[in-house]
Amino acid sequence: MKIFAKIRFYYGAATISFIAAGIMVPLMFLFKNRYSNILHFWNKIIIILIGGKIVTEGKRDNSANMFVMNHQGIIDIVAMEAAEETDLRWVAKKQLFDAPWFGYVLKIPNMIQIDRENKSGLIKLLRDCKDTKENSQRVITIFPEGTRTDKQELLKFKGGTRIIAEKLQLTIQPIIITNSKKLLNEHNKTAHSATVHIKYLDTFQVNKEDKEWYSKLQTTMQDIINEEKNKYERER
Numbered sequence: 001m002k003i004f005a006k007i008r009f010y011y012g013a014a015t016i017s018f019i020a021a022g023i024m025v026p027l028m029f030l031f032k033n034r035y036s037n038i039l040h041f042w043n044k045i046i047i048i049l050i051g052g053k054i055v056t057e058g059k060r061d062n063s064a065n066m067f068v069m070n071h072q073g074i075i076d077i078v079a080m081e082a083a084e085e086t087d088l089r090w091v092a093k094k095q096l097f098d099a100p101w102f103g104y105v106l107k108i109p110n111m112i113q114i115d116r117e118n119k120s121g122l123i124k125l126l127r128d129c130k131d132t133k134e135n136s137q138r139v140i141t142i143f144p145e146g147t148r149t150d151k152q153e154l155l156k157f158k159g160g161t162r163i164i165a166e167k168l169q170l171t172i173q174p175i176i177i178t179n180s181k182k183l184l185n186e187h188n189k190t191a192h193s194a195t196v197h198i199k200y201l202d203t204f205q206v207n208k209e210d211k212e213w214y215s216k217l218q219t220t221m222q223d224i225i226n227e228e229k230n231k232y233e234r235e236r
Contacts, residue, residue, distance in 0.1 A: 002190070005191060005192060006189060006190060008050075008191035008192065009184060009190050009191040011050070012183075012184045012191045013184070015046060015049050015050055016050075016074060016078065016184075019046055019049075020105050021101055021102055021105075023042060024038055024105060025101065025102075025104045025105060025108070027042075028104070028105075028108040028109070029104070029108065032108060035108055035109040036087040036088075036109070039081045039088075039109065040084065040085060043078045043081035046078050046082070047078060047079065047196075050183065050184065050191065051183070051191075051193035051194070052075075052079075052183045052193070052194055052195070052196055053194075053195040053196070054079055054082055054083050054195070054196050054197075054198060055196070055197050055198070056199075056200070057199045057200065058200035058201060060086075060173070060200050061171075061173050061200070063203060064139060064171050065132075065133050065170050065171050066139065066140045066142065066164075066165060066170045066171070066172045067080075067088070067139055067140070067141045067172075067173055067174075068142060068143075068144055068161065068172055068173070068174050068175065068217070069143060069174070069175040069177055070143070070145065070154060070176060070177060070221060070225065071143035071147070071148045071149070071177075072148055072177070072180050072181045073148050073180065073181060073184065073186040074184065075181070075183050075184045075196060076143075076148075076177050079177065079180055079196045080175075080177075080198065083198055086138075087136075087139070088138065088139055088141045089109075089110070089112055089138040089139065089141060090106070090111045090112065090142075091112045091114055091129075091140065091142040092111055092112070092113065092114070093114055093115075093116060094113050094116075094117075094121075112128045112129065112132070112140070113128075114160070122160060122163065125160060125164065126163070126167060126168075129164050130167075133170065140164075140170070142161055144157040144158055144161040144218075145157060145158070146158040146160075148186070150181065150185075150187040152225065152235060152236060153222065154221060154222050154225070156218075157214060157217075157218050161214075162214040165206045165214075166206055166208040169205070170206055171204070171205050172204055172205075172217075173201065173202075173203040174201040174202075174217060174220065174221055175198060175199065176197075176199040176221060176224045176228065176236070177196065177198055177236065178196075178197045178199075178225070178229075178232075178234035178235065178236045179194050179196050179197050179234045180196045181235055181236070182194040182235065183196055197228070197232075197234055199224065199228075201221070201224065
């Protein structure tokens, strides 16, 4: 059984790589003004081909200009693009933009690049997020943990998300993603048929006068993650 799960993992990884590099990138080069539709459609196809389903819970709030979510691996991104009709503007580290060929998945749709090794990286991040809020209908989409993890506990949220949200007075909708790791687990390299659950939490307007809002956000998200695990055995 474990051997089959390993085989499924490599099949899933190959499927994602082929569709991203072999189909999505060429199509986005040809139809640059339709990149969002291309991302939504082909990520839906990926979910189907690797044996997954998506269930959304809660109400997606159209007033939100930032999505904040937990992060386990690539399936979080695939599932969000598959589930959403919104034009998402992901915040991703510079190294992903620099990846040969695959980086075009981020470059062509003009996702937001963050360079953690450059002192001016936060300034550029803030500028790009400000431009997104003021000049587009796109939703800034970020993982405040800053990296993926296989732990049930959230990693301490990075300060960049808090600074951006306070400076720009953003309206945030937190999102909890569970079971994506079962569909494709990049940590132990196994994969199974699974339903990815995307739960939209209540939207709130950032109030920088509340010095505890960011820690409260992490606590709320952790409580929901724990509830999903205890009630439904859905790991994050």
